Amino acid sequence: MFQMIRWRQLVFPVACVLALALGGVLRLQPWRPAPEAAPDGTDSVAAQVKLPPGLGDVVFDFYERLDRGQYGEVYDMSLENKWELQGDGVYVNTGLIPRQEFIDALTAEMGPNGGHITIPATQVLAARPSTPGGKPLREQPEQAILNHLPAGLHLETWYEVDVTGMIGDVCTPARFDKRLIVADLGGGQWKVLLPGGPRPDSTRKDEWFTNGDPFAGKQLTDERQPQ
Numbered sequence: 001m002f003q004m005i006r007w008r009q010l011v012f013p014v015a016c017v018l019a020l021a022l023g024g025v026l027r028l029q030p031w032r033p034a035p036e037a038a039p040d041g042t043d044s045v046a047a048q049v050k051l052p053p054g055l056g057d058v059v060f061d062f063y064e065r066l067d068r069g070q071y072g073e074v075y076d077m078s079l080e081n082k083w084e085l086q087g088d089g090v091y092v093n094t095g096l097i098p099r100q101e102f103i104d105a106l107t108a109e110m111g112p113n114g115g116h117i118t119i120p121a122t123q124v125l126a127a128r129p130s131t132p133g134g135k136p137l138r139e140q141p142e143q144a145i146l147n148h149l150p151a152g153l154h155l156e157t158w159y160e161v162d163v164t165g166m167i168g169d170v171c172t173p174a175r176f177d178k179r180l181i182v183a184d185l186g187g188g189q190w191k192v193l194l195p196g197g198p199r200p201d202s203t204r205k206d207e208w209f210t211n212g213d214p215f216a217g218k219q220l221t222d223e224r225q226p227q
Helices: 002-028 055-068 071-076 099-110 141-148 204-209
Strands: 078-087 090-096 121-130 157-167 174-184 190-194 219-222
Touching: 055 071, 055 121, 055 157, 055 174, 055 190, 071 078, 071 099, 078 141, 090 141, 099 204, 141 190, 141 219, 174 204, 190 204
Parallel strands: 078 190, 090 219
Antiparallel strands: 078 090, 121 157, 157 174, 174 190
């Protein structure tokens, strides 16, 4: 009886150790999508996704750098909207989030070294070229970024990218699903376009790991009109 009780006490720590080991394997063998279609007969979803060179790398690196707390590098591979409340439920886009504000916000929300977030694996399920402007701004806030692109950048191709992965403590990981907007901005520069959200009522963790609508019931406008 004593041995049975002792074994039951060990079940949870042993499960955590096994989960930690699995997390280590996933980090060493991340679900990077292959650039070419897989041979017939494969059951690897990631290997069957055919992506333009660079797109898969920027998606994978975005989440990997976020996991490591390398927020400056996360900033360099993305562009995020800045919204300001101008009235009851009305938000105006005033440009892009500055670098230091971006880093400070992530440090406060996710920890100085990514300590409040764990992302053991990320996978691209699909990537479709699309045309911005086909949806209202409130449904696709990323469109506003195109009116505030830094000098030297211009839109080549706009992609809707379906991403899945795991997030959370190694003992209790949860699946996440997100449709990211990723843009080829010319010269081999790929950027993840981030919608931003109504601060402080929305967190980046919610915006980057779920397909929820942070602007539900709100109105969005842009201080700049499309050129």
